[in-house]
Amino acid sequence: MNRLTKVASASSIAVGLILGSGITAANAEEAPDSAEAVFTEFVDALKVDAKTDAALTEQFDDLPPAEQERVADAIEANPLSVMEFDAGAPTLTAGTGTTAQPALAHNVASSIKSAAHHNIATTKRASARNAASGLHIQTAAAAPRYTATYPVNASLFGITTGTFNMRYVFEATSTNVTRNLECTGWFTGVAGVWNISTSQSNYVSGGQGTCAVKYNMSLAFKGSFFSANKQQQLVYKGTKLTSASLKNI
Known part of the structure; x- marks a missing residue:
């Protein structure tokens, strides 16, 4: 039952009670909140800042009455909707990316420096080993x-x-x-x-x-x-x- 139907039903009940049994209008079923009241309560509950509150209210006020009713009914049924x-x-x-093995790179650099104090043959062999180790470091580096x-x-x-x-x-x-x-x-x-x-x-x-x-x-x-x-x-x-x-x- 949508909001307009609820209002009509509430009015019918109230009239019937008043005419048929003498019960005053104050005791009749209360009409549901207006579409504007429902929307205002929803925006207040969201606790948005004043600027956003004003913008939302302006957009709602610009809607045709039938669309305001539709939005209010949807809010009451499920506000998330x-x-x-x-x-x-x-x-x-x-x-x-970070280098995967920084310690290994430091050790290779130290080996190259030490190799300079050896004879030529030893240096060539150390260079070959270090070159191979260097290739390994490059392959192991992170993507x-x-x-x-x-x-x-x-x-x-x-x-x-x-x-x-x-x-x-x-x-x-x-x-x-x-x-x-x-x-x-x-x-x-x-x-x-x-x-x-x-x-x-x-x-x-x-x-x-x-x-x-x-x-x-x-x-x-x-x-x-x-x-x-x-x-x-x-x-x-x-x-x-x-x-x-x-x-x-």
Whole structure:
């Protein structure tokens, strides 16, 4: 039953009681809150800043009355249902990998310096050994490091109220992810009635690296609790983005 039907039913009950039994209007069933009152209570619960509050209220006031009723009914049924999720484009930033065996490199340099005090034959042999060791160091060095970031805005009427953030750090060649270093997700923005917990998982398979963050969201509004679960995910094959998503789970 929508808001307009509720109002009509409440009015019918009130009239019937008044005419049939003499009960005063004060004892009749109370009409539900107006659409404007429901929306105002919802925005107050979000605890957004004054600028965002004013912008949201202005957008709601500009809606036709029938659309205001629809939004208010949706908020009362499940406040999470009126939120929109707008994904930005993931960005990938290159960094510098660390040398895997710095101690070995230092030992090779010391060996080269000591070899200079030996005869020519010994020096040639030491140089050959050091050259071989140097080649090994180059092979063992870590692949370049990359950091991928992926923001998804939670908004209402196109006005951002919070952001799901993801950071995925990994080592990779141009064609293969070789190691995951970090997979992190968090929500920033209004606190209000939101309660969000996160859990992360990541793996590398066949040169493809995956970072996934699950958000368990709950919301208290007008004495009721609502929940929704979402998963934000990034997948890279080397330095090439394979997929980026935020979906219900």
